[in-house]
Amino acid sequence: MNLSITPGINNVGAYINDIDLKILNKEQAKEIKNILNQFGVVFIKKQNLDPESYQKFAKDIGQPVVYPRLRGLDIKFPFINVIERKPSDKNLSFGSSWLHQDTSYLANDRPRYTMLMGIEIPSGQGNTIFSSGFNAYEKLPQDIKDKIKSATGVFSSAGPIAVTRLEREKEMGIKSSESMEAEHPIVKTVKGKKTLYVSPGHLIKIKNVKEEDAEYLKDYLIKHVNKEEFIFSYEWSKNDICLWDNLSILHMASEIKNCKRVMHRITIK
Numbered sequence: 001m002n003l004s005i006t007p008g009i010n011n012v013g014a015y016i017n018d019i020d021l022k023i024l025n026k027e028q029a030k031e032i033k034n035i036l037n038q039f040g041v042v043f044i045k046k047q048n049l050d051p052e053s054y055q056k057f058a059k060d061i062g063q064p065v066v067y068p069r070l071r072g073l074d075i076k077f078p079f080i081n082v083i084e085r086k087p088s089d090k091n092l093s094f095g096s097s098w099l100h101q102d103t104s105y106l107a108n109d110r111p112r113y114t115m116l117m118g119i120e121i122p123s124g125q126g127n128t129i130f131s132s133g134f135n136a137y138e139k140l141p142q143d144i145k146d147k148i149k150s151a152t153g154v155f156s157s158a159g160p161i162a163v164t165r166l167e168r169e170k171e172m173g174i175k176s177s178e179s180m181e182a183e184h185p186i187v188k189t190v191k192g193k194k195t196l197y198v199s200p201g202h203l204i205k206i207k208n209v210k211e212e213d214a215e216y217l218k219d220y221l222i223k224h225v226n227k228e229e230f231i232f233s234y235e236w237s238k239n240d241i242c243l244w245d246n247l248s249i250l251h252m253a254s255e256i257k258n259c260k261r262v263m264h265r266i267t268i269k
């Protein structure tokens with residue numbers, strides 16, 4: 001590995017140091033993707049990318065996906081969504097209050113990665129909370145690991161976090177779609193390491209476990225991934241980029257009150 005990295009707090013993800021994404025070569029892009037898959041989330045500071053370079057970087061990582069429920073930046077940049085919080089906004093921040101893994105309610109061709117860039121950042125609030133599915137899985141007691149070995153989760157867009165999406169749909173004038181549901185194994189393997197895929201914001205049921213254990217395991221795992229020891233509360237600066245793998249990293253927004261914040265978001269397959 002040639003790039004310099006520093007682990008995040010509680011060993012959640014890694015900072016990639018001393019890199020300018022504007023002049024990224026193919027080899028460095030490959031290495032970033034490797035670090036991303038291995039650590040789950042990468043933090044790349046001081047980038048100041050124009051929309052063109054930002055969208056180009058997303059294409060170096062994979063195939064960007066159009067996300068219709070958020071406002072697009074410009075017709076020229078169909079993959080960049082604007083997440084804007086205004087000082088007068090009173091509703092819950094998009095993606096707040098529940099740890100989740102983006103679009104877990106879709107079947108197998110769902111986007112795997114999510115990327116945010118800080119455009120306008122208020123000081124002292126609006127952290128993004130990350131939790132490592134790798135670390136959380138590793139610390140599970142063996143009897144729980146045994147119980148969930150073949151378990152699947154039922155994930156629904158109408159799960160607890162739906163309230164923040166419904167508010168976006170109202171803003172966009174989109175008629176609320178039927179809820180979407182998908183089933184996935186809750187233990188996944190990425191680069192040879194097991195990770196928890198339990199998206200508490202969407203998880204409605206655990207299957208393929210003993211019937212009498214299902215509810216208990218659901219509550220247990222949700223509490224488990226929320227434990228302080230697996231969390232990194234990331235404080236943003238303008239021009240920071242966070243890029244995460246939804247298979248191994250859970251995240252949520254935190255509340256923002258009485259100030260403006262703008263982020264540019266791209267989801268990637």
Ligand SMILES: [Fe+2]
Nearest residue numbers: 095100102251
């Ligand atoms: Fe999210």
